Amino acid sequence: MSIIGNIGGQSGGGYGATLTVVSPGPGNKITLSKDGKTREKVTGENGKAVFRGLSTGTWHRVMRNDSNLPAEMDIKIVADYEDIASYFRATINVTYPAGSICTATCGEITLTAPDTSGTWTCIVPNAGEWTVTASTIGGGKTKSVVVKIESDGQTVATTIAYEVVLYSNGTINEITGGFGMAGASLDAVPAINYNDGGQMHVTSVGGGSCGGSAYTKNKIDLTDYTALKFDIKPVKRFDYVRIGASTSTTDAGFVSEVSITENSGSYSTLSVDLSNVNGNHHIVFHFESGFYGEKNCNVYINNVILV
Numbered sequence: 538m539s540i541i542g543n544i545g546g547q548s549g550g551g552y553g554a555t556l557t558v559v560s561p562g563p564g565n566k567i568t569l570s571k572d573g574k575t576r577e578k579v580t581g582e583n584g585k586a587v588f589r590g591l592s593t594g595t596w597h598r599v600m601r602n603d604s605n606l607p608a609e610m611d612i613k614i615v616a617d618y619e620d621i622a623s624y625f626r627a628t629i630n631v632t633y634p635a636g637s638i639c640t641a642t643c644g645e646i647t648l649t650a651p652d653t654s655g656t657w658t659c660i661v662p663n664a665g666e667w668t669v670t671a672s673t674i675g676g677g678k679t680k681s682v683v684v685k686i687e688s689d690g691q692t693v694a695t696t697i698a699y700e701v702v703l704y705s706n707g708t709i710n711e712i713t714g715g716f717g718m719a720g721a722s723l724d725a726v727p728a729i730n731y732n733d734g735g736q737m738h739v740t741s742v743g744g745g746s747c748g749g750s751a752y753t754k755n756k757i758d759l760t761d762y763t764a765l766k767f768d769i770k771p772v773k774r775f776d777y778v779r780i781g782a783s784t785s786t787t788d789a790g791f792v793s794e795v796s797i798t799e800n801s802g803s804y805s806t807l808s809v810d811l812s813n814v815n816g817n818h819h820i821v822f823h824f825e826s827g828f829y830g831e832k833n834c835n836v837y838i839n840n841v842i843l844v
Contacts, residue, residue, distance in 0.1 A: 553590035556612065557619045560584045560600060567622070571596045598622065610662070611651070623662040627686045631657040633671035633697040641684075643667045661686055671697040680761060701762075703753070703820070704841040707732030713820075714755030717784065720748070736770075737838040739822065747834040748776075748825030752784040756817035762843045765809040765820060770837040771797065778809055779821045792818060804837075811843075 558567050560580045567586045569576040571594060578586040593615050600608040605624040612620055633639045635655030641648045643665045650657040653674075661667055663686075670681040678699045686693065703710045709731060718729050720741060729751055730738040741749040759765075759780065767778070781791030795809045824836045 553592055554614050555617045556588045556591055556596070556614060557617075558586045558588070558598065558600070558622050559619060560586070560622045561624065564602060565622070566601045568599045568601075569596045570599075600624070608662070610660075613649070625663050625689050627661050627664070627689060627691040628693070629659040629661060629667060629669060629684050629686070630692065630694040631659055631669055631697065632695070633657070633669075634673075634699055637671040637673055639669065639671045639697070641667045641669045643686075664688065669695060669697065671699075673699075699844065701843040702841070703757075703843065704731075704737055705839060706735040712755060712757055713753040715753075716751045717754045719750045719752070719784065733837070735839065737841075739824065739834075739836045739838065741824070741834045748823075749834070750784065750821050750823045751836075751838070752819050752821040756782070756819055757843075758817050759811050759843070760815045762811045762814075764811050764844050765841070766806065766844060767808070767841040768804050768806050768839045769797065769822075770804045771824065771835075776823050776825050778807070779823065780809055780811065780814060780818050781821065782818055784819050784821055791821075804839075806840075 556569070558580070560567070562584045563580050563582050565580045565584075567578050567580060569588060569591070571592070576588055578588065580586045591614050595611050595613045598610050598612050598620060600622045608622060608624045608626070610620070610622070629641060631639060631641070631650070633655055636653050637655075638653060639650040639657055641659050641661065643661065643663065646662070648659055648661065650659070659669070665686060667684045667686055668681050669684055670679060672679040680697050680699050682695050682697055684693050684695050701710065701712070703713050709715060716729060716737070718739070728740045737751070739749070739751045741747040765778070765780070777794050777796045779791040779794040792814050793809050793811060795807055797807065820841075822836070822838060824834055
């Protein structure tokens with residue numbers, strides 16, 4: 538891991554950068570090493586050790602005293618910087634999209650993954666709420682999670698994904714709680730087959746008319762997503778997909794929707810805008826026959842993805 542400062546040039550009254558190491562107290566031996574060179578100091582009464590004239594780049598810092606295990610950290614020096622050194626050690630095991638830049642931030646401290654491999658054993662030097670962020674190079678996609686570190690020696694695992702697949706080819710994400718069904722009228726009998734050739738097949742049979750809803754049983758936190766994308770093939774008329782606090786199709790409290798009137802009998806990829814949606818909501822797929830006397834509705838749904 539590394540601590541990154543701001544870009545700068547000559548500083549500290551001389552050539553190079555100045556690193557101030559702030560330790561838990563006096564008498565801690567601080568060793569810096571880089572490219573075969575080593576610098577050592579012992580912290581004074583104020584708990585600080587100041588290193589001047591450092592070349593830019595990554596220095597390995599080790600702090601030792603008589604009673605603690607060595608505390609180590611890589612520090613990327615690009616300007617004058619203050620390193621908060623601590624014998625506190627907790628671990629966040631991060632899984633993130635490979636090829637992304639991953640950071641962990643708590644207050645003024647920002648740690649950066651040493652590579653873009655998609656896994657990072659992040660050693661954090663203090664308790665608190667750490668915001669772990671993955672970003673594509675160039676910043677096209679960014680996703681953050683908050684990890685709470687409470688004690689020395691704690692280990693926490695977290696996963697960051699730009700996309701969350703809610704349903705695909707017969708597999709249902711557990712965060713949905715599965716999909717519930719409701720009839721659009723008293724005589725409509727809805728049914729669902731989660732894996733009809735890899736598709737979610739939703740049907741409704743009615744005496745006088747047909748229609749219904751397939752909805753996520755759980756409310757899902759949609760705060761960090763921009764869209765819900767899905768592949769859909771309506772065999773009969775399909776009305777809309779709604780995002781809201783209720784599973785009822787007559788409830789006006791939905792926060793976003795997309796209407797579907799296409800009845801081509803082939804798959805289309807559609808999306809619901811979530812850019813202004815916050816909080817926990819159900820996702821509701823609603824369909825109807827379109828006219829009285831149509832007794833059988835069929836809808837095929839696949840690849841339901843939050844992005």
